[in-house]
Amino acid sequence: MQKESIIALGYRRVSGAKQVKEGDGLGSQEARIREFAERRGYPPLSAMFTDDESGGSENRPGFREMLAFLKKNRAHTCVVIIDDITRLARGVTVHHKLRAAIAATGARLECPSFEFGESSDEQLVENLLASVSQHHRQKNGEQVYNRMRGRLLNGYWCFHAPPGYTHARVSGQTILVKKEPVASIVEEALEGYANGRLQSQAEVQRFLEACPDFPRYSGRVKFDRVTTMLKCVLYSGYLEYPKWDVSLRKAHHEPLISFETYQRIQSRLNGAAKTPARADISEHFPLRGFIRCAKCGKSISGSFSRGRPKEYPYYFCIGKGCQIYRKSLSKQAVETRFDDLLRSLEPTSDLIELAETTFRDIWQQRAASSKERKAALQRVLGNIERSINQIIDRIAATSDQGLIAVYEKRLSELQRDKVAQAEKAETAANSLPDFDDTLRTALQFLSSPWKLWDTGRLEDRRAVLKLVFSKHLHYDEDEGFRTAETTLPFKVLATLRDEVGNLVPLAGIEPALLAELDFE
Ligand SMILES: [Zn+2]
Incomplete structure (x- = not known):
């Protein structure tokens, strides 16, 4: 009579994919649970609940689902079957909590290797088993910690590989190796940020998103991912893990950037944050923020007019009170004139x-x-x-x-x-x-800076503006650009042009300090 109303169900747990290989996987747990139910003469299992969590963890979505099921079926005699006591928990406290939660629904817990019971002897054995299981987990943890810390101390990174690297066996050691094409993309992004070609973390983010080969989540490269990468010392061929008291040391893997570049990135990160350029609009108006109104000296910005039949782009002066304030300056005229100016900088x-x-x-x-x-x-x-x-x-x-x-x-x-x-x-x-x-x-760049401009990429164009001009250009609608102030290399070339045949002494020239132009 009572047997008919029995509901048997299984609970199984793994912690990570590793166990699957070791014969402790979900499949073998389930097989043993079914076999046990059959041997006891229980009806076929009504449900199977699963968790993929560490034995020390209380976060068990599968277990919670099971409790809800048990509460709903209070009217029946429910039997929860687990493969082994360690499948419930690997900690004394968690074990008792989960056990009490099952008992509270009126259900029974059974397992092939152990008879749960309420007598003091049975309780003692159960407590011992739970305790042994906890010790086992802690010991395991200690061994893993010692082994991993030892590897870190020896210069081998044993956690997740950052983008651009993967773990591989090289002459008997698991070591980080470059993973192309991502490694080259990361290298370009880090170098770009270090030398200012990519001005902000947002620009690094956009750069990475523009590379179809770079891994992303739901179509995006997350901002904090960018920050983590910029701070990651592994890329410079070093490692550290302060949490385990492993100080900075040279690692065995091949670096993507030098340590000096890494340091430059850190000081840029700690320095005053630059306003991220607004890509959406800047892509359409590469000169926006760089050129100034010749009449009032204020910035010239760009926008789209909501004209009919379709919108058209134009530049305009933002100086309130200026005689041409917000008056539309043809984008095509401005950019054609700029192109001519740039091409005129091409030396013979x-x-x-x-x-x-x-x-x-x-x-x-x-x-x-x-x-x-x-x-x-x-x-x-x-x-x-x-x-x-x-x-x-x-x-x-x-x-x-x-x-x-x-x-x-x-x-x-x-x-x-x-x-x-x-x-x-x-x-x-x-x-x-x-x-x-x-x-x-x-020299190739100096001989024809317009070639870099013609790539059309915003970052390249920004680089041209910064490398070629030392001051903002002033623009007048009728007269075009005023005389441009170029940076030192172009000045030198201009001097050479003026004095060819009468060579000036140049031995003292220092590399040009490139002016940090303010774009916004
Ligand atoms: Zn103006």
Whole structure:
């Protein structure tokens, strides 16, 4: 009589995909639960509830669903079957909580390996099992922690690989390796942000979203993802994990950027935040915010008019009180004139050749002095190492916790410095990069800046404006652009053009400091 109203149901749990491989997976749990139900003569299982959660966790959506089911079927004798006591929980507290929750619905808990009961002996065994299970989990956790921390200390990253990397076995070790094409995209984004070509985190985000190969979630590259990437020291070939007391150290994987670039990114992140450019409108008006009204000196902005039959784009002066305030300036006229101006900056090939020879001389002088620089960097490195040793001595000599905290903070700063200086010294040791690889690129740009402008990409166009002009351009509707103030390299070229045949001494030229133009 009672048997007919029995409802049997199963509960199974895995924690992560790993268990599936070890024969503890959902399939084998379910098979054992069904076998047990059959052996006891219960009707076929009415339901099976599943959780994919750690045994220490109380967050169990499957379990909650099961409780609701049990409450609804209070009228029947419900039997919950689990494969093993550890499937319920791997912690004493959680075990008792879940067990009490089942009991509260009037249901019974059964499992093939153990008879649950209410006598003091049965309770003792149950408590022991729960306790052993908890110990097992904690011990496991400790072993995993020790193993992983050891790997971190040895310079192997063993957590999630950041975008651009993947884990791979290389000569017996699991190591981060570059994953193309994402690695190159990340590299370009990080370098771009470090050198200011991408002005803000929002621009980095847009850059990444414009790359179809970059991984995204529901079609977007999330903003905090961008921040995490910019802060990620792994990209510079180093690792650290302060939570486990693993300080900054050189890792075994290949870097995407130098540590110096990483530091530049950090100081940009900590610096005053730049207003993100409004891409939607800036893409249509590349000169917006860069050119000024020749009549009043205020910024010239761009907009679309709601004309009929269709809207048309135009530039306008934003200066209130200006005689041409908000008057429409033809976008086509402004940009054609700008194009002409840019093309007029193209020097003759003779001039470029002359500049190249001159630059080559300077380059060689630099190469000669790089040896000296290396020695100087080694001295700095020596000083930092001495300071580190002094701090370590001081930490050893004091028991004042406050003081120790101060020293440790200083110590980690010094260690960062050391890494940066060591890298500089290494770079200096590799002498200067090849002239033809580097300066030729620059000269190619100088010889025809409009080529970069013609790519049509907002970032490239911003770069042209910043690299070529040292001041905002003033525009007049009738007369066009006023005389442009160009940056130093173009000035040098202009000087050369004026004085060809009468070579001016150029040995003292420093690389041009590019003006940070304000776009908004
Ligand atoms: Zn104006």
